[in-house]
Amino acid sequence: xxxxxxHAGRDGTGQPxxxxxxxxxxxxxxxxxxxxxxxxxxxVPLLVLWLAFGERVATGTSLAVIVPVALVSATLQAIYGxxxxxxxxxxxxxxxxxxxxxxxxxxxxxxxxxxxxxxGLLALVAIQLVVSG
Numbered sequence: 001x002x003x004x005x006x007h008a009g010r011d012g013t014g015q016p017x018x019x020x021x022x023x024x025x026x027x028x029x030x031x032x033x034x035x036x037x038x039x040x041x042x043x044v045p046l047l048v049l050w051l052a053f054g055e056r057v058a059t060g061t062s063l064a065v066i067v068p069v070a071l072v073s074a075t076l077q078a079i080y081g082x083x084x085x086x087x088x089x090x091x092x093x094x095x096x097x098x099x100x101x102x103x104x105x106x107x108x109x110x111x112x113x114x115x116x117x118x119x120g121l122l123a124l125v126a127i128q129l130v131v132s133g
């Protein structure tokens with residue numbers, strides 16, 4: 001049985017509770033439009049903590065969700081004049097290389113290490129926002 005089929009957080013049907021998934025989606029969309037975040041900072045933690053997804057399944061699910069969310073959000077931000085296309089390309093193309101490396105590494109790390117790395121990153125970002133804000 002694959003990790004996706006084995007994770008907890010299921011209701012009596014063997015599926016994650018639909019209402020909780022809808023709430024995760026609403027929160028992710030709201031924070032994506034408001035702050036430009038959603039996948040890694042909202043969806044992954046909620047899937048792991050609230051629905052007991054494994055880190056890998058939460059990450060994969062988040063990435064699948066964030067594609068249409070990012071497209072709509074970026075389009076709306078572009079309408080408001082908030083998108084620098086040249087800078088987006090300069091960040092985005094190397095990010096594609098990084099995602100290949102990161103996904104490969106993620107499959108080699110224990111899930112606990114991934115959780116700790118993710119928590120550490122969020123803590124560092126939070127500290128930076130408090131200090132610089």
